[in-house]
Amino acid sequence: MAARLSDEQLARNFADIAPPLTNDAALLEANTCLFCHDAPCTIACPTHIDVPAFIKKIASGNLRGSARVILDVNPFGHSCARACPVDVLCEGACVLNDRDEQPIKIALLQRHATDYVLEKKLKLFEPGKRTGKRVAIVGAGPAGLACARDLRRHGHEVTVFESQSQPGGLNTYGIAEYKLKADVALAEAQDILDLGVELRVGITIGRDIPFEKLLTEYDAVFVGVGLGSTKQLGIPGEDLPGVIDALTFIEHLKTHPYRETPVGRQVVVIGAGNTAIDAVTQAKRLGAASATIVYRRGEADMPCYHYEYELAKRDGCGFRFNAAPQRVLGNGAVAGLEVRTTSGTETIPCDMVIVAIGQGARTELSWPKNHPKVFSGGDCANGGAEIVNAAAEGVAAAKQIHQRLTNG
Amino acid sequence: MADLKTNFAGIESPNPFWLASGPPTNTYGQVAKAFDQGWGGAVWKTIGEPIINVFSRYGSVDLGQTRMMGFNNIELITDRPTPENLKEIAEVKRNYPKHAVIASLMVESKREAWHQMVKQTQDTGADGIELNFGCPHGMSERGMGSAVGQVPDYTCQIVEWVKEVATIPVIVKLTPNVTDITYIARAAVKGGADALSLINTINSIVGVDLSTFEPQPSVAGKSSHGGYCGPAVKPIALHLVSAVAADASVKIPISGIGGIASWRDAAEFIALGAGSVQVCTAVMHYGFRIVEDLIDGLSNWMDERGHRTLADVRGRALPRVAKWEDLDLNYHLLAHIDQDKCIKCELCWTACEDGAHQAIRRLPRNNGGGGPGGPVVEIIEEACVGCNLCAAVCPVQDCITMERVPNDYPAVSWKDYAAGKGQLAPRSSEFHTARGAPRRK
Numbered sequence: 140m141a142a143r144l145s146d147e148q149l150a151r152n153f154a155d156i157a158p159p160l161t162n163d164a165a166l167l168e169a170n171t172c173l174f175c176h177d178a179p180c181t182i183a184c185p186t187h188i189d190v191p192a193f194i195k196k197i198a199s200g201n202l203r204g205s206a207r208v209i210l211d212v213n214p215f216g217h218s219c220a221r222a223c224p225v226d227v228l229c230e231g232a233c234v235l236n237d238r239d240e241q242p243i244k245i246a247l248l249q250r251h252a253t254d255y256v257l258e259k260k261l262k263l264f265e266p267g268k269r270t271g272k273r274v275a276i277v278g279a280g281p282a283g284l285a286c287a288r289d290l291r292r293h294g295h296e297v298t299v300f301e302s303q304s305q306p307g308g309l310n311t312y313g314i315a316e317y318k319l320k321a322d323v324a325l326a327e328a329q330d331i332l333d334l335g336v337e338l339r340v341g342i343t344i345g346r347d348i349p350f351e352k353l354l355t356e357y358d359a360v361f362v363g364v365g366l367g368s369t370k371q372l373g374i375p376g377e378d379l380p381g382v383i384d385a386l387t388f389i390e391h392l393k394t395h396p397y398r399e400t401p402v403g404r405q406v407v408v409i410g411a412g413n414t415a416i417d418a419v420t421q422a423k424r425l426g427a428a429s430a431t432i433v434y435r436r437g438e439a440d441m442p443c444y445h446y447e448y449e450l451a452k453r454d455g456c457g458f459r460f461n462a463a464p465q466r467v468l469g470n471g472a473v474a475g476l477e478v479r480t481t482s483g484t485e486t487i488p489c490d491m492v493i494v495a496i497g498q499g500a501r502t503e504l505s506w507p508k509n510h511p512k513v514f515s516g517g518d519c520a521n522g523g524a525e526i527v528n529a530a531a532e533g534v535a536a537a538k539q540i541h542q543r544l545t546n547g
Numbered sequence: 548m549a550d551l552k553t554n555f556a557g558i559e560s561p562n563p564f565w566l567a568s569g570p571p572t573n574t575y576g577q578v579a580k581a582f583d584q585g586w587g588g589a590v591w592k593t594i595g596e597p598i599i600n601v602f603s604r605y606g607s608v609d610l611g612q613t614r615m616m617g618f619n620n621i622e623l624i625t626d627r628p629t630p631e632n633l634k635e636i637a638e639v640k641r642n643y644p645k646h647a648v649i650a651s652l653m654v655e656s657k658r659e660a661w662h663q664m665v666k667q668t669q670d671t672g673a674d675g676i677e678l679n680f681g682c683p684h685g686m687s688e689r690g691m692g693s694a695v696g697q698v699p700d701y702t703c704q705i706v707e708w709v710k711e712v713a714t715i716p717v718i719v720k721l722t723p724n725v726t727d728i729t730y731i732a733r734a735a736v737k738g739g740a741d742a743l744s745l746i747n748t749i750n751s752i753v754g755v756d757l758s759t760f761e762p763q764p765s766v767a768g769k770s771s772h773g774g775y776c777g778p779a780v781k782p783i784a785l786h787l788v789s790a791v792a793a794d795a796s797v798k799i800p801i802s803g804i805g806g807i808a809s810w811r812d813a814a815e816f817i818a819l820g821a822g823s824v825q826v827c828t829a830v831m832h833y834g835f836r837i838v839e840d841l842i843d844g845l846s847n848w849m850d851e852r853g854h855r856t857l858a859d860v861r862g863r864a865l866p867r868v869a870k871w872e873d874l875d876l877n878y879h880l881l882a883h884i885d886q887d888k889c890i891k892c893e894l895c896w897t898a899c900e901d902g903a904h905q906a907i908r909r910l911p912r913n914n915g916g917g918g919p920g921g922p923v924v925e926i927i928e929e930a931c932v933g934c935n936l937c938a939a940v941c942p943v944q945d946c947i948t949m950e951r952v953p954n955d956y957p958a959v960s961w962k963d964y965a966a967g968k969g970q971l972a973p974r975s976s977e978f979h980t981a982r983g984a985p986r987r988k
Contacts, residue, residue: 170611173942176893177912177923198611234890238943 144426149397152424156317156450157221157247165251169198172243175234180245183232185531186213190229194248205252207263214288215281215530217257217327218310220250221319223527226446257326266335267294272544275300275357277344277504280308281526282363282517284331285533286540291334293541298357299336302343306332308365309518310526312390315417317424321393345504354512359540362506362515363533366498366523372409376467377494385410385418385495392421403491406430407476409464411441415495416448419456422493431457433464433478433487459487467492498523514540549849550856551842553587553647555823556716556742556800558674560587560647563817563857564841567804567825568593568651568677568720571835573625575635579642581830585838588647589639590744590825593624593679594632594664595653595691606753606764606773617779618828619753621764621771623685624653629667637671647823648672649718653679653691656701661708675715678705678740680731681722681747684773693747696722699734706738716741718802723780723787724750732791736799743791744802744825746784748774777828781806785819789868792820808837810844817857818864872965875958877972880933880949882906882926888946891923895937895947904978906930907937929977 144152160168172194180190188209196205209216225231225246233242256263272295276283279301287297305311310324332338344350344364353360369384371377381403392400402425408418411434423430432451434441437460441448451458462478468486469475475486500519507513516532518524551562565588566572566581573592581589600622608617625632633650640648650668654660668676679686680696687694695701702719709717719735721728723746732743750772754763762770784805791797803821807813808829816824829837854860884895891912899907906927926937938947959969 167612173892173894175891176897177909179891179912182912234892237890 143398146398153316153397159254160247160251165197165248168244168248169194173234179232179234180229183228185527186534188213190245193252197248197252202252202255203261206256209249209253210263213530214285214331215327215526216249216253217323218319219527220246220253222314224444224525227444264292264334266291270294272296272358274359274361274540275353276361276363278308278364279306279338280363280365280517280529281310282529282533283361284328285530286361286363286516286537287336288331288334289534289537290540291336295544297336299338300342300344301338301340304340306338312393313386315421316393343503350504350506358544359512359514361536361540362513362519363517364501364504365518367501368498369494370496370499372464372494374464374466376469379467379469379473381473381490382467382492382494385414385493388418388493389421400425402427403489404428405489406491406493407487407489408432408493408495410495411443412495412497413443413447416443416451418493418495420451420454423454423456429457431459433459433462433476435463437461549846549854551846553823553857555802558647558716561645562587562842563823564838565590565647565823565825566830567827569827571827571830575638578639581835582643582646584835585842586835588649590649590651590677591632591636593651593653594629595624597626597628598623600626601766603764603766608753608779615777615832617775618777619751619773619775621684621773633667633671636673640672647674649675649677651677651679653686656690656695656705658708661705662712665709665712669714673715675718676713677718677720677744678709679720681720682774683722683724683748683750684771693722693724696731697725699730702731703734703738706735706740710739718742718744720747721745722747723783728787729790729794732794732797736797740799742800742802744804745791746787746805748776749780749783751775776806778806778808781812785815788816788821789819789865792862793865793868810841810848813841814845814848814860817860820862820865822861872962873960876961876964877954877956877959879952879954879972881928881931881952882933882937883948883950884924884926885946886922888943889922890943892942893924894940894942896924898936898940903934903936904930904932929975932978
């Protein structure tokens with residue numbers, strides 16, 4: 140086990156990696172925005188937030204109006220402000236990259252505006268006039284709750300089924316702690332539930348309730364169940380204690396005091412996607428002496444975002460490329476990882492292995508893909524993407540469902 | 548190195564940069580420090596019967612993150628006794644004999660009062676007197692300041708009284724709060740003024756506190772209109788300086804005042820006829836130290852342009868200030884967008900489309916103009932009236948430029964054209980936007 144860090148050190152290690160802007164900094168940034176027409180940042184955003192509009196409202200001191208511009212089209216504006224890959228979306232598209240060599244800090248401005256409504260507990264939206272139509276939503280992650288929020292604004296009755304004990308999906312359980320904390324994710328979810336959404340937790344559709352029952356009892360069903368558990372490596376030693384999948388590791392970290400999450404002294408993370416980065420950085424931040432990504436292909440093949448790679452390097456994480464795991468060594472505990480490299484077989488000493496090679500599909504539930512009453516969105520439909528994609532798909536589905544329920 | 552030595556109506560100073568009468572010239576300590584840092588002259592904070600100021604005196608207008616783009620005050624003249632001010636003026640002059648020290652005066656509109664004040668002032672050794680006929684707030688309610696400067700006869704009368712006893716140059720400071728400043732300027736000349744200074748501050752309310760509905764600056768819940776100054780007023784001051792400088796019956800030197808914060812501002816005032824320039828708000832904002840770049844920038848610019856002395860620059864822009872009716876109607880311009888510099892904000896498009904002449908065409912961002920990376924805006928040449936708006940809103944330096952469209956027609960002014968002389972070069976029929984715009988879409 141790793142040497143235990145003090146609670147203070149752990150708190151520092153998991154503090155917001157992008158701390159909120161001060162009022163002055165927000166105004167400076169907001170006043171730097173050019174207020175582009177047909178703005179590339181807005182085009183780049185999957186939810187098409189009118190970025191120049193919300194930024195000008197910050198500049199004018201209209202924070203409530205600013206937050207409404209954001210949350211109107213993206214019910215997950217709070218978590219997106221913290222966890223969106225803005226480098227490849229809005230900020231990457233900012234025209235100032237070509238003038239000042241740096242974009243407007245759109246994510247931090249979005250956080251500035253949306254934090255205001257969280258802080259003041261402002262209710263920006265109201266349920267619509269009751270239609271008498273009922274919609275079941277499977278999964279209380281960003282896709283499901285985004286869909287629920289807009290359906291409530293249209294006045295439809297919404298029941299959300301969630302297998303976990305808390306709403307929010309991966310926002311609550313799976314985003315790196317230094318980006319998004321569970322209390323923000325839960326507050327954001329609660330804001331949606333407060334519109335009169337019925338949430339039924341601890342129920343797994345397909346196991347506790349058959350999917351067909353939803354079809355008979357509701358006017359429409361939205362499926363936003365996300366993906367299933369992390370894929371298996373399929374190598375010997377995988378069952379040893381000390382081998383853990385990344386999502387379980389992160390979920391534990393996010394649902395317990397930091398010091399209660401076990402971490403090895405020498406940690407190896409298998410995989411090189413964004414979840415692998417979340418795992419390796421957090422292992423390091425928990426106090427691992429070394430935390431190393433082991434990836435079967437080369438540096439250029441890594442599926443993670445470039446800025447995530449940079450972050451892991453800044454955190455002091457190691458990288459072993461072109462090293463294909465062959466088996467986990469150890470007797471009753473992890474002692475090393477045997478990998479095949481271009482120059483033969485090699486053993487990487489370690490006492491913990493975190494597996495982050497992607498999630499499989501949900502196994503407990505299947506749903507008809509072409510049924511007129513059935514809609515879907517989020518990771519289960521797109522194969523695994525960002526919060527902002529899930530939110531956009533949930534919102535789009537709500538629009539389709541509303542059309543069907545009111546015209547059909 | 549350019550020679551910045553200034554002789555203004557006989558008042559000499561090492562450079563044209565004077566502190567304007569105001570809070571920065573309130574005491575010996577301030578003025579001495581300013582001279583040590585390089586200021587060429589100082590017009591002392593207006594002396595008169597000491598007044599009592601209110602608490603909270605200044606109001607600011609910010610523009611985005613720029614503080615004090617505009618500034619106003621409801622401060623009155625000096626609140627220090629006259630003997631104290633005069634003693635310190637004498638001391639400054641004794642210790643800084645080569646710098647210009649000018650006393651700003653404001654007393655009751657009585658001949659005796661002016662005589663007495665002028666005589667006392669001259670005893671200090673001051674280089675000149677500036678008559679404050681400009682302050683628009685407070686003192687004007689008591690029949691002084693702009694109450695004098697807004698009436699040509701009063702202006703002339705008091706200048707005459709002052710000149711009866713004055714042995715040093717008399718500068719009359721003009722208020723901009725009049726319909727035509729040249730009437731007042733002429734009245735000052737008629738009274739015998741040796742020079743003019745302008746502008747004093749502009750009547751203003753800088754804002755209203757929306758939680759209390761108190762106008763700003765607030766004094767126990769109320770405010771009074773105050774004098775507006777700072778960078779925001781520079782264009783107004785430039786115009787008024789040029790109007791007075793161009794007036795054939797005003798042949799006396801002009802000290803330019805109004806929003807001067809950089810050497811460029813100063814050079815513009817000088818080019819429009821100012822013999823010296825006075826600065827207040829910029830010093831209130833950044834301190835006396837700004838004079839270093841005022842001097843350095845002006846002299847570098849003069850060196851680069853080959854101007855040896857201020858006389859080489861003074862009034863150089865004046866012949867180019869014309870009546871509208873004398874402007875050439877056959878001078879045609881067209882906006883040009885440098886697509887390599889364009890960052891694709893489309894501000895020019897939205898400005899031209901909604902705010903001007905619908906002369907920019909927008910191309911689809913991702914598939915227009917040669918695919919991603921291609922242009923997103925282009926000038927509709929037949930509709931462009933060369934108005935400058937797109938160039939003004941463009942956030943990239945030199946990206947949009949206005950280019951001359953040559954034609955074979957000789958210049959023709961409206962005055963000539965209306966008199967049946969000269970010929971207009973042909974203009975595009977697409978200029979008539981109400982008709983043209985929908986067709987271009």
